[in-house]
Amino acid sequence: MKKLRLAVQLIFTILTNGYAYGYLNGKIYRGRLKYACVPGLNCYSCPGAVASCPIGALQALLNRQGFSIPFGMLGFFFLVGSLLGRFVCGWLCPFGLVQDLLHKIPVFRKRKRLPLHHILKFGKYVALLLFVCVGSVFLFGGFAKVPAFCKYICPSGTLFGAIPLLVANESLRSQAGGLFLWKLGILLLLLLLSVKVYRPFCQYLCPLGAIYGWFNRFSLVQVHWEKQQCISCGACERACPVSLSVHEISRSPECIRCGKCMEACPADCLYFFRRSCKGDSLKREG
Amino acid sequence: MGFWKNSKPPAWLWGVLTGILFLGIGILQGQFAVIWKKAVMICMECIGIG
Incomplete structure (x- = not known):
């Protein structure tokens, strides 16, 4: 990315x-x-x-x-x-x-x-x-x-x-x-x-x-967050260059969609386009 | 039929349609010719001279 x-x-x-x-x-x-x-x-x-x-x-x-x-x-x-x-x-x-x-x-x-x-x-x-x-x-x-x-x-x-x-x-x-x-x-x-x-x-x-x-709150290109799959590790917030929490990412007017949160997410729960989530399998394995 | 009844157009689509409408009005009013006239001359203010 x-x-x-x-x-x-x-x-x-x-x-x-x-x-x-x-x-x-x-x-x-x-x-x-x-x-x-x-x-x-x-x-x-x-x-x-x-x-x-x-x-x-x-x-x-x-x-x-x-x-x-x-x-x-x-x-x-x-x-x-x-x-x-x-x-x-x-x-x-x-x-x-x-x-x-x-x-x-x-x-x-x-x-x-x-x-x-x-x-x-x-x-x-x-x-x-x-x-x-x-x-x-x-x-x-x-x-x-x-x-x-x-x-x-x-x-x-x-x-x-x-x-x-x-x-x-x-x-x-x-x-x-x-x-x-x-x-x-x-x-x-x-x-x-x-x-x-x-x-x-x-x-x-x-x-x-x-x-x-x-x-940002309603644009087509969004950072989607799969809440159910999130393991609340905070990696996305640490990676975000403007320090947005996972609740604020994407809809906040400060989010520039750089994608660093997506790269950092270990459960792969943040993504540009809707798709099935890898976190699903991670949680099942856990 | 149920699909069309239940589905609501997303907000971004309304934004795009509004954008196209406004762009159309702007084109009809000749606003892009104004922009072009400004853009093809060196903007003295922009470069800190004017």
Whole structure:
């Protein structure tokens, strides 16, 4: 499962950021694929990006003159969220992959959560409401509409968009100033924190995770738990990178469907798709 | 017949249908053209310049 997930993450990241010409020339892809969005957070100003970022797209709709309901993006979130929930975060998000890889670096004693997690976990909802919705409409531009999340926070935009573009494009490099340094600081802080804490951006700041988390309770892709077969050993909770108990796994908005609980379960009672349970035979043998 | 009487469509299916409906409305309102126009220009805010 671990290798499969890493392979899916790598392949998806390469496929959705595969416009090599952009990296070489400091330009971005301008084709028709950008009518569509990728499911994960992936800046559309990344020179390699072949499709749009869902949070950037939502803000683009909210930034228009007047106010109209962004049906197109609501539809996208309902469709992807109802099918996958936060499976997107665990398997299909390029910035999630970066944080996963950094967390594998064998320095520091690893932590699953930050102190005050029970409060900080609401940060992603604040980011969604304050920076994506309200901020996009009027707050940060002095009543001018700005994509506030992209402008002031998004570390994915800095990593995949700003840095490659500034490296390859001299005219852009000459314009970078205080705002870029602010965003670079946020990126570096989150990347450093990722080495110690499991996916700090996903757990505490990502507005896309906040949206998909809402769909976790009823999405098609679930982590099913066969309660009758469970031997209550707690292995799944210990293996869960965000410390969810077996009762919370899957339906919790924090579950990213990484599958580590399934690997750890000795009775094989957790699985993506319904099937007969190995724990049945284990219990009979016991 | 009993199968159809007793089975309730799962919630995710309602979510998918709602998603398709909203996507359709968004397409009819030209919202994806707005997204495309934004996505094919370098977003100065996104890269910390604008």
